[in-house]
């Protein structure tokens with residue numbers, strides 16, 4: 024018996040990376056999934072591999088999110104879990120070069136997309152007695168230097184939104200939490216540099232990111248979508264029935280520690 028037997032989930036950004044990992048694990052645990060993504064070809068592929076339903080959805084458009092939630096209810100009869108996960112690196116560069124259009128699109132995907140997923144998921148769940156809403160924030164929402172400026176601001180905003188909505192939705196038996204991944208091996212980095220369609224360059228980018236993350240992380244490796252999916256299954260299941268408004272950091276210890284360069288570790292080193 025899977026931990027999500029009988030549950031229905033909508034997962035945005037499920038055509039790739041973390042979202043795909045969450046959808047795959049949810050189905051292995053007995054859930055039925057709606058894969059909601061802006062990428063039609065990969066989204067169809069993932070949904071058909073998992074025996075789920077694909078809905079083309081740009082999370083920056085409220086009507087698209089509403090349609091994804093409706094698809095879950097129309098196809099499977101109800102919605103129990105919503106994972107607001109779709110994302111990208113967004114606008115980059117120094118603050119002095121900030122581009123207005125890039126700012127608006129970044130906020131529309133990373134913040135508006137999560138807020139409207141919460142709106143439509145909660146409305147549906149209120150009608151059926153409750154559920155679990157999970158969003159993907161980031162370690163970039165907890166500290167500086169982990170991502171571009173606007174990306175980091177949006178990820179911090181998702182934490183605030185999660186806490187605020189959790190307070191309101193508790194009486195409806197709807198739990199609202201976010202997961203803050205550390206460095207996770209997905210195509211997001213290659214996409215940010217515009218090289219995701221070149222497999223060799225994409226592999227090189229990922230190797231560089233993996234080396235950097237491994238060196239700065241107590242557990243000494245980059246994370247995987249499966250690491251995040253394990254936390255998402257817990258938050259989606261009844262095992263976390265008394266958990267709401269929380270930020271679950273899954274980062275190999277990255278944000279809990281800082282190794283100081285040249286810091287002495289023995290008395291011999293101190294006196295040398």
Ligand SMILES: NC(=O)c1ccc[n+]([C@@H]2O[C@H](COP(=O)([O-])OP(=O)(O)OC[C@H]3O[C@@H](n4cnc5c(N)ncnc54)[C@H](O)[C@@H]3O)[C@@H](O)[C@H]2O)c1
Nearest residue numbers: 036038039040041061081082109110161204206207209211
């Ligand atoms: N990979 C990491 O190290 C990391 C760390 C912290 C947080 N995150 C967050 O995890 C989430 C997933 O990222 P990932 O690493 O799996 O990247 P990814 O590029 O592999 O997957 C992102 C998915 O979101 C989809 N998407 C992008 N914009 C969309 C839109 N407007 N509407 C609908 N779908 C859209 C993409 O098509 C893709 O399928 C993002 O929110 C990201 O910010 C990633």
